[in-house]
Amino acid sequence: MNIVFLIVQQTMFFSIPLLIVALGGMFTERGGVTNIALDGMMIMGAFTSIFFINQMQGSMSGQTLLILAILIAVGTGMVFSLLLAYSAINMKSDQIIGGTALNMFAPAFAIYVARTLQDNGVQQITFSNTFRIPSVPLLGDIPILGGLFFKNAYITTYIGFTILVLAVIVLYKTKFGLRLRACGEHPQAADSVGINVYRMRYAGVVISGALAGLGGLVFVIPTSTNFNATVAGYGFLALAVMIFGQWKPLRILFAAFFFGLMKTIASAYSVIPVLATASIPSDIYKMVPFIATLVVLAFSSKKSQAPRAVAVPYDKGSR
């Protein structure tokens, strides 16, 4: 039973950042801008917030520090995403190329700044993990369920689910969500009824930046004690999760947990009795999430329901 608890808890650690970032990707693509720079935005968000934790952990600890770090991660992601928004919306440049530039920039920037600012000149930023909640009061005592969801948890897990609920409401129940989706499907039509397409697309990109920045922090905190200018390709996995989830929040939740489980198998195979005895090299396990992504995409892309105007710059003059 303990193994099951462990696997579920691990799956949470890997799934929640995927969920958050994929939801971010959903917002920007629903608005009509493709965001291949999710990985870079995760790195930037993780970098500034972990650096903040590294600097401040002497004077505070626990949930207060984590919440401040979350705000910093969100802010960083938003600012960084403006670069993509400017190139994709104002300059109407190729969104994949702009995103690739940001993906190259983020790790280089994180390494450069870390090595310049840290006294010992190393690129890893270490932090001590004071954020784990051993057991949530009351809820943690529920048999089985408490062990599955309310022990060894992080507030980020619950933030992730809150974001999911908010995403569903915002996308489907608000005027903003309707307008955003219109801009991703047929921006000319949206423009003709007085919606400012540029502004809506900016909103989509900035939301994705905020969520990706947060996702970067959420990914690093439970799985490591240092940040090494990488999020292990998670931003790209999140893109695949978004496609597998067909740009719909609840399906994205399902997809994120599927990949989270794959990733858990890849990283925790040594504690799972059946896999530990199979003596398969670790490199093979590390491939599992990526192979699973390809297989899943092969089956789910044929009838893709991508927003129609995604990756097409909006030009008022064109018809």
Added chain:
Amino acid sequence: MRKAKDIMLSDGANNAFSSLFAIFIGLVFGFIVLLISNPSEAVQGFTIILKGGFNTNAKGLGQVLYFATPLIMTGLSVGFAFKTGLFNIGAAGQFIMGAFTAVYIGVKWTFLPAPLHWMVAILGAALIGGLWALIPGLMKAYLNVHEVISTIMMNYIGMYTANFLIKATVYDSKKALSMNTAPSSVLPKGGLDYVFYNPLGNGKDLSTVNSGIWIAILLAIVMYIILNKTTFGYELKACGFNKHASRYAGINEKRNIVLSMVIAGALAGIGGALLYLSGANGRHIKVVDVLATEGFNGIPVALLGLSNPIGIIFSAIFISYITQGGNYMQTLDFVPEVIDIIIACIIYFSAFSLVFRSIIPRIMRFRKDKAAATAEAEAAVAGGEQTERREQE
């Protein structure tokens, strides 16, 4: 006078202009980064970047060419796929799989005689690199899987596969690197040892550059001919411009997507072979969980070279040149990652180049009364074609 103006108005000059502009902005940005992090040494550090390979004379220039070789190949890989409207981010995976294959053949197939050995190694690398790109190609053509996602996944799968296979077959565990390949598999110097060396006592301190650079340049010319002088190349480019129109014209666009990916993968794979078949003094494959940078740097190389094979030769040498400069800059406590920041900045601004490309001719043509109307019309057409602009010569 008239002639000079025509040259300035030509597409080629216009494109080169926008690339140079992106490079200029990137360098300025890099200088600002240096200035912020260490004002007193910034000028000195920036000078070292600009001096690039010249910091260590003839040998340094040889090293620039040595490291430009794989960049030409991955740049050709990305650029060739661009021409067909595909974005091959998977050069890193194709590169490392090709590299492993070449090293494996180089170490194990010692029964082959000298010139044949390295040729077979290169062909093997091309084959496996092509195979690695075949999967995303097929998935794109028949299953509608976007090649950007699938090639990224293939990058990671390729990295782990190569690590696994190297450790299982050709691993030098003392150095934690791949083994030296057999002397018969090392690429010949191709006359470059007479030029790129620094005198060392009575002997020569040789650069590792070898005939790989000749092979890369030759392949660039071959790619140029295929794209511009053959029916096959024309069909590939037509698919890049408009998939639906080319299908209507009787071109098998699915076959072309797959072929274009396979050729792109083979080019990247050869890049892996050319870098690592360079003897004991050359590079060896490191077994680390990091995607091959040569693969990713193929993207800026292709963008700066505007996907033109001949342009790619020059842009690869440029990227290699400033990267060498970045390495020498470490003597001043600067972090070499500033080069990556500069390159990222260059890509970012090269994505803007559409704007420059439509503005520059507009300014130039403004004075011509008669031509003004056509220029406006052409600018409008250019605006409508922005999604296909990468394919423009």
